Amino acid sequence: MQQMQLRDFFSEDAIKLDLEAETKDEALKELVGLLGLDEKSQAILFKMLKRRENLGSTGIGRRIAIPHCRSLVVNRLRVAFGRKPGGLDFDAIDKKPVQNIFLIVAPPLEVSNQYLPVLGKIAQFGKESDIPERLAAIETPEEFLALLEEKGV
Amino acid sequence: MHPQLELLLELQDLKTQRRSLAEDGLSEVESAVFELRPSEALEILDGKIEELAGRLEAPVRARFSEVSQSLGRAVAPVLNGICYGCFVAIPTAWSSEVGRNDRINVCDHCGRFLYYVD
């Protein structure tokens, strides 16, 4: 069986390299907006993500945040990537601004149970020492996907 | 969307979050990667769940707690005309309706509240 690759979960229209957001809330909304859900679903999803953030920031340090939740409003695992070159205050663990945001949303029940492995893989990807610099240098969504492939996650 | 259905969705999502934190490997990832303290998080979630449940109208609340107790999840998504709580097909007359999330629908078969996902 072929191993699950992060790359397979990202579509180019859910990758935005110049987020307009100036705040954490705006960034969460902008990322949710990349998933192409109806307005009501977006609002519910935003609320759920906020509730997760209220438990503790998903900014894991080194300019990376991984907001995540399960919600009934999605019918399959969805991911998005947003980059804010100037950085955003995300209440991150290291108190530093966040530039790279990976959004992960999954339905409450998944046939293939991918939520946890995908979350783990993104966290592992974010921990690699050259990742912040590499992500900062990316110019197109294709390059982002190529970086995921190169790292073999 | 019916305001009570919206509340039900939020409530079910929070209960899902609570369940994952309490039971599966998520709690490990949440503490190792995100430095979350699961016990504290559970307490906050319980408070939020109670608050939202208090905003359900009496009959909705009664069904919600009854079905939650007997079946675990009280709100099920409907995908491709199938209730994902009991995996039985929903009569097509309803499931094709526009604005079907504007009212409170219940599965004839399992009794769960239904949320139609596009």
Ligand SMILES: [Zn+2]
């Ligand atoms: Zn059912």
